[in-house]
Amino acid sequence: MKSRVLITILSILTFLMSSAVVHAGGATRVAEAIWANGNIYDTILTPATFVAPPLQSTDIIYSFMLSGLEGQRSVAESAPGDQDYNGGRWNVQMVVFTPQGIAVHDPDGDGIVNFELTTAEMVLEHEALGHLTISAANFYFECPLLPRRGNR
Numbered sequence: 001m002k003s004r005v006l007i008t009i010l011s012i013l014t015f016l017m018s019s020a021v022v023h024a025g026g027a028t029r030v031a032e033a034i035w036a037n038g039n040i041y042d043t044i045l046t047p048a049t050f051v052a053p054p055l056q057s058t059d060i061i062y063s064f065m066l067s068g069l070e071g072q073r074s075v076a077e078s079a080p081g082d083q084d085y086n087g088g089r090w091n092v093q094m095v096v097f098t099p100q101g102i103a104v105h106d107p108d109g110d111g112i113v114n115f116e117l118t119t120a121e122m123v124l125e126h127e128a129l130g131h132l133t134i135s136a137a138n139f140y141f142e143c144p145l146l147p148r149r150g151n152r
Helices: 003-019 101-103 122-128
Strands: 019-022 028-036 039-045 059-063 073-074 087-097 132-142
Touching: 028 087, 059 122, 073 122, 122 132
Parallel strands: 028 073, 059 087
Antiparallel strands: 019 028, 028 039, 059 073, 087 132
């Protein structure tokens, strides 16, 4: 289990840092990193992780880092403006495409999803269809969602 958590941490950090824009103040803004409610959000990388927070103090984020396909960005269940948004404190759930899900989401077989899931509801619908499996990563971190700047 510890190796799974380490792989999760490294995968998330590698992804976020690979598309990061570093600012003079040291904060790292990542463009178009996370889907929530059908909108794509930027984020700011922070080193904040924590152990066993109260469940009501975090929101679920579905990570596709080890999913078996590329191109699907993480999906959050809550976003700024939602009454239950916890400021970007996340409870990571790992998502893996099943063989059926790979056939549906990557029909051309190039290893890249042909369409992205953009809401938590879509993730759960595709789990119910047998396209995905979801499991708790037992990893919690902080990474606020930021509305997109400009028309990038």
